[in-house]
Amino acid sequence: MAEKIGVYVCHCGSNIAGKVDVEDIAKWAGENLDDVAVSRDYKFMCSSLGQQMIEEDIKKEKLTRVVVGACSPHLHEKTFRRACSNAGMNPYLMDLTNIREHCSWVHKDRAQATEKARALISAAVQRVKYQEPLEPMFVDVNPATLVIGGGIAGLQAALELADAGYHVYLVERMPSIGGHMAQFDKTFPTLDCSACILTPKMSEAGQHENITLLTYAELEEVSGSVGSFKVKIRQKARCVDYDACTGCGICVEKCPRKVLDTEFEAGMGNRKAIYMPFPQAVPRVPVIDQDSCIWFERQKCRACEKLCPTDAIKFDQQDELIDIEVGNIIIATGWKPFDSKKIPQYGYGRLANVYTSMEFERLCNAAGPTNGKIVMRDGKTVPKSIAIVHCVGSRDDRHNPYCSGVCCMASLKFGHLVLEKTDAEVYSFYIDMRTNQKNYEEFYQRLLGEGMRFVRGKVSEVTDAARMPTEQGKLIVQCEDTLIGRQQRYPVDMVILMGALEPQEDARELGLKCGISCSMDGWYTERHPKLDPVATMTDGVFVAGTCQGPKDIPASVAQGAAAAARVAGMITKGRVMIEPIVATINEQACSGCKICNNMCPYNAIEFLEDPGVSRVITALCKGCGTCVAACPAGVITGAHFNNKQIFSEIEGILWDALQPADDSSPQAEPVPASAS
C-alpha cells in the first residue's frame, strides 16, 4: 500500500526562507515526489499554529507519514513527534530534516542552498516511507543512588539526596571522605577555615541514616542501565574491623613505622603505617598501609594488634566485593595536581625551596606539619621573599592548554597568608589575573592594597646560579616583565609553583566503566556544555565537581547539588523513558559467527549456546548500530536506522545525480578535470 506523506517546509521567519526558496520546494515536492499527498510551507512550523496544521492534515488527509524540513532534530524532533502523536500517528513515522543549520545558515548562494534543501527533503521523503512505528520503553528507577568520590562535590550531592529521603552509597577511594578541600587551610576569598566549613558536612554524611559510606573502596564494575544499574564495589582491606574499631587512635600512636605522607600531607609530613589521614577523618577507622607495615614486610611487630582494646586489628582481612543496585550514578572524582617535575626549568625536586601549591597549602595549614608556620625546607628559616609562579602546566600547549581557573585566586590567598604571617615580600608572576566570580575581584584589590607585588609575564626559569652578589644563596626567578618589556631577575627565598588541575589518572578508565567519555584534556564530557553541564551522554550517569573541568569550591558545590536535583527528579518520576532505538537479531537467520558479540562495548549481545545464535539484550543496547554494520549475514536490524531506511535516504539525497545529463540544473554534467 502506498504511503500518504505530508511534507512541511518551514520558513523559520527569514532564517530558512532568506536563503532557500521554500515555497518552490514545497510545490516541487507535492508535484514530483512519489506518495506525497500534502506539501505545504509555513512561517513557523514549530509554532502552535504550525503544529496544528500538521495535526489537522494527519486527521483529515489520513496521512501515514510526515516529513518536516526545518531545523536540527536536536532542537525540534521532540516537538514534531509530539504533534504527530497528538494526531494519533506513531511519532517515529515522522522525519525532521535539517535545512536550517545544515543549509540556509551556512550557504551563501540562494540557488545552491535551495538545491541542497531540495535534496534533503527528497531524502527525508524516501526515508520516511520505510520508517517503522516504534514504542518507547519505560523502566522503573531504583531510588538508591551511587555517588563516586567523597570530595566536596560528592558530599554535597550525597547529602542533598539523603536529606530528601533517598538512599545513597558514597564511595571514596581514600581512607576518609573530604577530598582536596580537607587539605586546604583557608578558602578564598572569604578566608573561611576550610576544615571548619567542611568537617560538619563530613560528619553529617558519616552519620546520616540514608548514607552508606564506603571509604577505602573503589568502583570495580558497572552493568545495567539507567534506572537499574548493578555495581560492584571493591572494599579494599583496611586490616581493621570497621565495626569493632572505636577510633581511639592507640594503634596509630604506638605504631613504630613512620613513612612520608605523600597523599594528605603532599609529602610535607609523616604518618604511621597504620593511620587516619587527618584528625577529623570520617570514618574514624584507621587503615593499615600494607606496603609499609612491618608485619606485612617481615612478619614482625603486631604492636597495634596487641594494644588494640577492642581486638579490631585483622591482619588477614581480604579485599571484599560488594554488590549494590542503584538507579543513578553521580561521578564526582575530582582532580589531581600537575606534576611540577615535568617543567625542569622551574627546579621543583631539584631546588629545595621550590614548592608546589599543595605543599604550600599544608605548610600554612595550622594543622599541618609546621603548625602553620611558613618556614623553608630547613624547618626554621622564615623566608624574606616569596615568588608565586602562575600557570604551571596550565595555559601551556606543552602540557595543558586550558586555564585551571582557581590558581589566580589561590595565589592571592597565599599572598594574603604570607603577608599576614611573615614580613616577607610576595611577588606574583601572572599571565592574566582571572578573578571573575563574586567577590573575587574585590579580593584582588585588597591584595593590591596589602602590598602583594604583581609582575606580568611567564617565568622562564628558576635557578640558584647567582650572577650578582645580591643573588648569592637565593633562588632567582627569571621573567620578562611584559608591562615594561624587559627581562628581569628576581632573587627570592622561596618559590611556589601554582600547578594545574589535571584529571585523575584513571578518569578514562572509570568513564569507560560507567559508559561516559572524556574530552581531549581528560575531563568528563557533559551532555551539553551550556545547557546541560550535569548530565552525560549516558542516561542515569551525572557528573559533578572538578572531574568535569577545573572549578572552585562554590561551583563544585553547586554542581553537586544540581546533580542531586536531577537524580531526585528521576526518582520522583519513578520511571524513565528509553528511546526504542535498539538492534535486534533475526535469530532464525543468525549463523552464530559471534562477530557482533565482540563489537558491542556494552556486552549487550549474548551468545545462546543451545540454538547457537546471538541475541541482543534490549535493556543494555544503546543503539549505536555498529553490530548492524558488522553482521556479515545482514541479519541484525537497527531500529530507526535500518539499511532500507538509510539506502532510501541516500537514494533521495542523490535524486538529482541520476537525472539525465541534459537537465538544466547547475550541477548537471560537469567538465572532467582532465579535459584540456
Add this chain to the structure above:
Amino acid sequence: MSEQVFEPKIVGFLCNWCSYRAADLAGSARITHAPNIRIVRVMCSGRVDPSFVMKAFSLGADAVMIAGCHPGECHYIEQNYKAMRRFHMLRQTLKAMGVEEQRIQLVWASAAEGQQLAEAIDKMVEEVRELGPLGWSGNWEENGERIQALEDIVKEHEEAMEVTA
C-alpha cells in the same frame, strides 16, 4: 563554452552526537562552507556500513565523508575505532577499484568543532573538484564509449568461456 565549474556531490555520514552537532554548531555560528555536502545522520560512525558508501558512489556521489567523535570521545565508548578500521579497509578496496583516496575521507569533529568540520568540508570539496566527477552513476546508455567498453569485456569473457568449454 564548457568552462562551468564542477560542483561535486558529497554524501556525509555524520554521527548523531559529535559531528552532526558540529555541523549544527557551524550552522548556529553561521560558519559558511561549501553546499556540496549532503548529510545523512547515523547514530554512530560505527553504523556506517561500507555498502552505504558503495551505494552513494553508485548513485552518483563523487565523494563520501564519514565523520565521528574524536578517538577516545565516542558516545558509544569506542565504536569510532571500529569505524576507523572499516574505513581503512574500505579505502584500500576502493583504491584497488581505481577510486582516488580523497573521495573517501574520515573526519573527527567534536560537538564543539563546527569551524573544523566546515574547514574539512571545504577542503574536501576542493580536492574532489580537482579530481573531477567519479561518474559511477547510471547514464550508461548515454555514454557510447562506456557501453562499447562493457560490450568488449563481455565479448572477451564469452570467448574465453568458449575456449575452456
